[in-house]
Amino acid sequence: MEGDSVTLNSGFIAISEMEDCEIQWIFGRARTLIAVINKQTNxxxxxxxxxxxxxxxxxxxxDQTGDLTITNTTMKHAGCYKAQILYISIDYNLIVYARLPVPVISRVCSSSSSSSNCSLVCSVVIVGHVTLSWYKGNSLLSSISVSDLSISLSLPLEVEYQEKNSYSCVINNPIxxxxxxxxITQLCQPCSDSEHCCGSTEAVIRLVLSALVGVATVILLVYDIRSTRADQDQAQMHP
Structure with missing residues (x-):
């Protein structure tokens, strides 16, 4: 995972086994030299x-084994590493995974939703090389995977109101x-006929729109009052 440390083994139990040879640590296709151990010159x-x-x-x-440790890893450190000793090499392919976000479960507002079911969606943003899944207890219900980087994922689910089953949304990578x-009791509450089941986002949008309409109404009223007074003043000046 990003931020973790990883140690790559040189293949030697101890540097004392070396005679006059040299260990070179090489990174990437361009074979960039990143570390050297020379026992002869210490x-x-x-x-x-x-x-x-x-x-x-x-x-x-x-300095005892020749192992190479990479600390505080990032995605840029993923790639091929090679410990070159004379004509012998040990190769490593390092994969670095981004830290996993916490899945967010929210209610979906839809006029087409069944009156007996609650529509939900589990979502995560900016992820890569992960699988997003819905579980009912320990049983897998559905899942979606992505191998690209920096993408958003969402997975829908419908449950019945007031049911007692336990559900969970899980995001995972190989690590x-x-x-x-x-x-369910918090997110899924049945709605009466006169209500519309809305999530917090839609409620906030409606509240903001109502406030804007109220402000516009006040502005128009003030403008109308000022215009009326101006007309009356002009009428008094010119009988």
């Missing part, structure tokens, strides 16, 4: 200023997951 060097400084203050070499549990 040199342990990291080149963290390369590639626009993406490794700056993040590379650590173990971790985030879960939000549905509170």
């Amino acid at each position: 040199r342990f060097s990291v080149y963290d200023g390369v590639l626009d400084g993406r490794f700056r203050n993040r590379l650590k070499l173990d 971790r997951n985030q879960t939000t549990h549905l509170d």
Whole structure:
């Protein structure tokens, strides 16, 4: 995950096994040298200023094993790493996952919704390489996956009013997951015939529109009063 540390093994149990050979740590298709261990000169060097400084203050070499540690990882550190020792190499493919957001469950306002069902949607924003799922207890109901980066996901669900089943929305990647549990009693309340089931967003929009209409009405009333007084003043000056 972003922000975690990862250690890549050089293949040596101890540097003391080395004689005059050199270990080179190489990154990416361009084969950028990021670290060197030379036992003969007893040199342990990291080149963290390369590639626009993406490794700056993040590379650590173990002087006993030659292992390379990358701290505070970001998405830019994903890629191929190679420990080159003479004609032998050890290759690593590092995948870095973005931190998972907490899924948000909200009610959907729709005039076409069944009067006996509550329409919901679970959503997350700016995610990649994840799966978003609805669960009823421990049973999977539906899911949607995405492999692209920086995309928003949403997954609908319909439940009956006042039912006692437990539902949860889960977002996960191969490493971790985030879960939000549905509170049916809070989000799903039956509406009477004279009411329209609206989520908080629509209610706020209606409130703002009502306020704007009220302000416009006051402005027009004040303008009308001032215009009437001006006409009366002109009538008194010119009988």
